[in-house]
Amino acid sequence: MDKLTALSTSIALLAGVMAFFAVGPASGLFLIWVSTIAWAAYFLLGADKAALTNMLVCGSFGAVMGWIGALIIANIAPDTALGVPMMAALAVIETVWVMCMAAHFPKFAAIPASVLGYSCVFGYLLQTPDTLTHDALLGISLSNPLVLVCLSIALGAYFGVWSGQFAAKLETIKFKK
Template identity: 30%
Template structure:
């Protein structure tokens, strides 16, 4: 099977598995898993892409969670929220100076996924326990990277290698 078809099959089948899993057994936002899955491939795939993607996405999730916690201590005025989001955004840029986190968009994806999970669940970042939206987003980000890695492994296993023989 050609590599593009092998990846089409592996990603399609694993997207079914991811969607089913997140809808039944492991209730995390499927859209966050897909963001992290894409992040895995953008960051180079393989073990290095997995590590870099997870680290960057989780750094964004941590910065977002801290930003949301800071917002929770304010009156919630538009100016206060805007200033704190600006501080969180600046923190993401500074974090990208670290070699492991040097792809800023991957940090932003983790930040945005955490804010989105907070909004989608309707739970504040101050929620105690496993339903904390920061923890839910982090679990989804790691799950998405794992699906990315699995789809690459399966896709590569299904792809045949062309051997060029000189006659």
């Protein structure tokens, strides 16, 4: 099987597996949109061992920085002088700056993966009611965006690995003409 057909088949079949679990037995245990973003990012980062490490480490680091930003925002007083929107913007500026500057350390150098993790935390917070609260942010459960996003990133990154491995096996199939 040619490389594109093998990879397309592998990704399609494993996407079906992920969808089955997302709407079936593992519903609510991971965010399929976060997992597929991490899966795609694994390939964008090179689809190798370093890509897996970068997606896991930097994606999770970005999620941590987003979570810290969310904690800061959750603590903003409604009557703050600059207003909640301006204070929230400042919290994002601070945490994104720290996240990007951490790229001075080689383990945190994949800034795009960090940004994906950060963005996924805020995507979840902005789409899901009652999550930008101390209870949700500090709870040890799957309603904590840090836990849920990091788990979903890891799942997606490993689906990237598995789809690459499955595609390599499919490439060995020879069709008779």
